[in-house]
Amino acid sequence: QSVLTQPPSVSAAPGQKVTISCSGSSSNIGNNYVSWYQQLPGTAPKLLIYDNNKRPSGIPDRFSGSKSGTSATLGITGLQTGDEADYYCGTWDSSLSAGGVFGGGTKLTVL
Amino acid sequence: QVQLVQSGAEVKKPGASVKVSCKASGYTFTGYYMHWVRQAPGQGLEWMGWINPNSGGTNYAQKFQGWVTMTRDTSISTAYMELSRLRSDDTAVYYCARGPKGGSGYSNWFDPWGQGTLVTVSS
Numbered sequence: 001q002s003v004l005t006q007p008p009s010v011s012a013a014p015g016q017k018v019t020i021s022c023s024g025s026s027s028n029i030g031n032n033y034v035s036w037y038q039q040l041p042g043t044a045p046k047l048l049i050y051d052n053n054k055r056p057s058g059i060p061d062r063f064s065g066s067k068s069g070t071s072a073t074l075g076i077t078g079l080q081t082g083d084e085a086d087y088y089c090g091t092w093d094s095s096l097s098a099g100g101v102f103g104g105g106t107k108l109t110v111l
Numbered sequence: 112q113v114q115l116v117q118s119g120a121e122v123k124k125p126g127a128s129v130k131v132s133c134k135a136s137g138y139t140f141t142g143y144y145m146h147w148v149r150q151a152p153g154q155g156l157e158w159m160g161w162i163n164p165n166s167g168g169t170n171y172a173q174k175f176q177g178w179v180t181m182t183r184d185t186s187i188s189t190a191y192m193e194l195s196r197l198r199s200d201d202t203a204v205y206y207c208a209r210g211p212k213g214g215s216g217y218s219n220w221f222d223p224w225g226q227g228t229l230v231t232v233s234s
Contacts, residue, residue, distance in 0.1 A: 002155055035220040037156075044206055045156065047222035088156055094215040097173040100146065100158030109183060 003028060003047040004089055004103035011109040013027075016079050020106045022072040022089030028101055032092040036065055039086045039105075049074065074110070084110050113137040115207050115225035122231045123197050130193040131162050131228045133207030140188035141165040146210050146221055147181065147192045149203040159205075161212070162190055197232045 001042040005023040025029065034052050035051040037045035047056050049065035052072065072089055089103040118132040133145065145160040160171035164182040169181050180193045190207055207227045208221035 032215060033217070033219050038219070044224040044227050045208075045221070046224070047220055050220035050222070051218055055166065085137040090156070090158075090217045090221070092213050092215060092217070098215075099160070099170070100148075100213060100219065102158065104155045104158040 002104035003093055003101040004091070006087075006089060006106045008104070009107045009109065011111055012060060012079055014079050014081060017075065017077045018108065019076075020074045020087050020108070022074070022103050023087065024070050024072075024091065024101075026070060027095040028070075028091050028093040029067065029072055030070040031042050031094060034065065034067050034089055034091045036063075036072075036074045037088045038083075039088065041085070045088060056075075077108050081110050084108055086093035113209070113223055115209065115223055117205075117207060117225040117228045120229040120231070122233065125198055125232055125234055127197050127232075128193060128195040129197060129230050130191055131205050131207075131230070133189045133190045133192070133225050135190070135209070138209070140142070140183075141185060143209045144212050145181075145190040146208045146213075147179075148221065148224075150206070150209055150227075151200070151203040154203075159192070161210070163212070165186045165191065194230075197230075199232050202230065202232045 025056040036049040039045045053065045062077045086105045093101045116134045141164045144161045146161045162169045164183045183190045207225040210221045213219040
């Protein structure tokens, strides 16, 4: 069971917009920066968003991130079939078992 | 370009140990921490810990303390992760990933990731 909670799956049509939520607590999302990762089938995860809402060089502005309280959201606009992947949120947890934590992942299907 | 290249797949028997390597290129190896993350088949990501390549200092997730050892060789820009007393549920893809130290109030991210090393534990 993951520390951060994500919906198991989301879907939308090509060209549409989708959001993926990530819920945590004050010991993790509430007081730490959030990052998001895209994992295409059979490949390693790739950084999409860091520090809640910043995009690394090369990541298109179709991808956006936001954070409010103990929740974070990844937004993807102009969906493409190539966006079909698993998406993970991640942050630091400052509880007794301090360390990096991830959500369980969300499978995005582009219909 | 920044790249992490990991060692090849391993098959181990229960109770054995495995050591995975991660060779960095394209950046100053001692300038970033190296994290290790694993992913069991069909499952999510699990953070295992980090090593500071500059000092050799380590920080392991509570679950892996006493069980994992992270080391590095700065002369060849390579980090290592050794997991002992393997069990069948340690079967997973193990990734190394570059990142900052992380921690409360600090930036937390992993980029890039190595290609992954599949470790299969089976009798």
